[in-house]
Amino acid sequence: APDGMVTESGMQNGNGKNTDGMQGNPSDAPWIVQKFGGTSLGKFADQIAVEIVKPSMSLHRTAIVCSALSTGTKAEGTTSRLLRAASAALNPSSTVSHTSIVSEISSDHISAARSLIRSPSLLEAFIHNVEAETNRLLSFLSAAQVLQEISPKTRDIIIGAGEKLSCLFMTSLLQDRGVAAEYVNLENIVHPLTAAQGLTQEFYKEVGESIAERVRECEDRVPVITGFFGTVPGSILVSVGRGYTDLCAALLAVGIGAEEYQVWKEVDGIFTADPRKVPQAQLIATITPEETAELTYWGAEVIHPFTMEQVMGAHIPIRVKNVTNPLGQGTVIVPRSLDGLTSPGQHGGLLKPRFLRPTAVTTKTDITVLSIRSNRKNLSHGFLAGIFQTLDTRRLAVDLISTSEVHVSMAVHTDTTQRMNAVVACARELEKWGEVEILKGLTILAVVGKHMKSMVGIAGKMFSTLAESGVNIEMISQGSNEINISCVIQEKDALKAMTILHTKLFLFQGDDDE
Ligand SMILES: Nc1ncnc2c1ncn2[C@@H]1O[C@H](COP(=O)(O)OP(=O)(O)O)[C@@H](O)[C@H]1O
Ligand SMILES: N[C@@H](CC(=O)OP(=O)(O)O)C(=O)O
Numbered sequence: 001a002p003d004g005m006v007t008e009s010g011m012q013n014g015n016g017k018n019t020d021g022m023q024g025n026p027s028d029a030p031w032i033v034q035k036f037g038g039t040s041l042g043k044f045a046d047q048i049a050v051e052i053v054k055p056s057m058s059l060h061r062t063a064i065v066c067s068a069l070s071t072g073t074k075a076e077g078t079t080s081r082l083l084r085a086a087s088a089a090l091n092p093s094s095t096v097s098h099t100s101i102v103s104e105i106s107s108d109h110i111s112a113a114r115s116l117i118r119s120p121s122l123l124e125a126f127i128h129n130v131e132a133e134t135n136r137l138l139s140f141l142s143a144a145q146v147l148q149e150i151s152p153k154t155r156d157i158i159i160g161a162g163e164k165l166s167c168l169f170m171t172s173l174l175q176d177r178g179v180a181a182e183y184v185n186l187e188n189i190v191h192p193l194t195a196a197q198g199l200t201q202e203f204y205k206e207v208g209e210s211i212a213e214r215v216r217e218c219e220d221r222v223p224v225i226t227g228f229f230g231t232v233p234g235s236i237l238v239s240v241g242r243g244y245t246d247l248c249a250a251l252l253a254v255g256i257g258a259e260e261y262q263v264w265k266e267v268d269g270i271f272t273a274d275p276r277k278v279p280q281a282q283l284i285a286t287i288t289p290e291e292t293a294e295l296t297y298w299g300a301e302v303i304h305p306f307t308m309e310q311v312m313g314a315h316i317p318i319r320v321k322n323v324t325n326p327l328g329q330g331t332v333i334v335p336r337s338l339d340g341l342t343s344p345g346q347h348g349g350l351l352k353p354r355f356l357r358p359t360a361v362t363t364k365t366d367i368t369v370l371s372i373r374s375n376r377k378n379l380s381h382g383f384l385a386g387i388f389q390t391l392d393t394r395r396l397a398v399d400l401i402s403t404s405e406v407h408v409s410m411a412v413h414t415d416t417t418q419r420m421n422a423v424v425a426c427a428r429e430l431e432k433w434g435e436v437e438i439l440k441g442l443t444i445l446a447v448v449g450k451h452m453k454s455m456v457g458i459a460g461k462m463f464s465t466l467a468e469s470g471v472n473i474e475m476i477s478q479g480s481n482e483i484n485i486s487c488v489i490q491e492k493d494a495l496k497a498m499t500i501l502h503t504k505l506f507l508f509q510g511d512d513d514e
Pocket of ligand 1: 037038039040074264265266267269270271272273274275276277295299300301302360362
């Protein structure tokens with residue numbers, strides 16, 4: 001009987017090697033890597049264990065990678081709360097203490113376990129492990145409070161606690177449901193020598209191989225892997241950013257040579273538009289990595305943008321699937337080597353054929369446009385270089401740019417107060433070049449599709465459709481590649497614009513001239 005957790009040293013332990021009476025991974029079957037997001041784990045942990053992981057184990061060796069638990073939205077999730085705890089520790093006048101945030105995180109995990117884990121011994125071992133992890137976390141936060149400083153490495157360790165807690169929880173739950181599972185903590189997987197080379201492809205490859213090696217040590221036990229993969233060069237939040245678990249699972253998929261990498265979400269896959277905003281959006285059966293990367297960059301929060309590059313180089317397909325509909329086919333992001341072999345399928349009969357329409361439409365909110373009208377007749381030598389240097393010193397990246405002889409407009413993503421303040425500071429500095437204007441409350445609207453390069457007049461149709469619907473276009477920019485056309489509009493028009501473009505460009509019945 002499962003009498004304790006199968007964990008690394010320091011954690012309360014049962015008999016790790018003994019999988020008696022528990023279902024283990026089949027030996028020699030191909031590997032599948034499954035990644036679960038925080039909100040999915042927070043809401044559907046039982047279904048994930050019983051309806052997704054267990055069935056997968058009958059045909060595949062299954063490895064699961066988990067993000068930190070969220071009970072509501074990602075902003076209320078464990079990672080966000082850990083970041084708030086770190087800020088609270090540093091801020092003596094903070095209204096909440098880091099200790100109260102940590103104790104809430106701890107009690108949320110314990111109450112999730114109480115409601116799902118039936119075995120008293122597994123539950124007791126889990127609570128013990130949560131307490132040990134929480135105490136360690138508190139010691140890091142208290143040290144930060146005393147020093148009034150958090151190094152990037154300490155911040156990484158603090159946020160990494162989120163994935164450790166969620167994986168301890170999933171390991172115990174799987175064991176409780178009869179699965180031989182093993183907790184795999186990647187906190188120390190990055191070797192200092194590997195880290196020294198920076199975030200290079202070689203770094204990713206070595207980390208992926210180390211994760212795979214650790215996973216093989218689990219033998220027939222299902223590895224439950226922390227999506228936090230250690231203190232990476234320059235800090236995980238800065239170098240990779242939120243959503244790093246997608247990348248972690250991709251590194252494992254490559255390292256272990258998985259047959260498929262599954263990203264489990266709360267949507268059926270990638271749609272022609274955000275299904276929560278455009279109810280007519282249709283599920284896309286297959287999509288290219290380039291299109292997925294564009295969509296992600298332009299606001300569709302489907303998968304971390306660094307993920308595609310890793311998996312596609314190794315020709316491993318990514319399948320985006322829904323935790324609440326495990327039998328659905330999802331969307332397959334087809335690696336280059338397989339592209340063309342699979343049919344460009346689509347679901348539903350409402351959509352125009354693939355070669356006559358773009359793949360998807362998306363919006364990216366919180367955009368500010370910074371415009372500079374030169375006070376000379378022509379753009380002088382050094383004008384553009386000066387502008388970019390100013391932006392660079394404030395660490396601002398430009399999403400879209402449009403230039404004329406005496407005028408430059410740049411769209412910047414201002415999703416944090418810090419970035420908005422940086423834009424205002426830049427504007428002040430740029431006044432030496434001419435008249436500066438800041439336009440806030442904007443959205444980038446992007447249409448993406450690999451067939452668009454051969455669709456004559458698609459840009460014209462996009463802009464005339466917007467004009468007919470009374471959507472004012474603030475800025476148009478030549479797309480950086482042929483698979484995307486984007487423009488900047490008012491935030492208040494975003495939903496209307498996306499819906500009307502979806503109807504006119506994607507659906508049969510919306511088109512009057514075909
Ligand atoms: N084109 C798109 N296809 C699918 N989902 C999209 C698209 N654009 C935006 N989204 C949004 O991305 C989110 C991804 O799903 P979710 O499971 O909530 O993410 P997470 O795994 O981060 O918790 C959904 O909220 C969905 O509305
Ligand atoms: N927990 C981390 C990493 C992550 O990958 O999250 P998710 O898989 O829930 O997007 C975050 O919130 O950023």
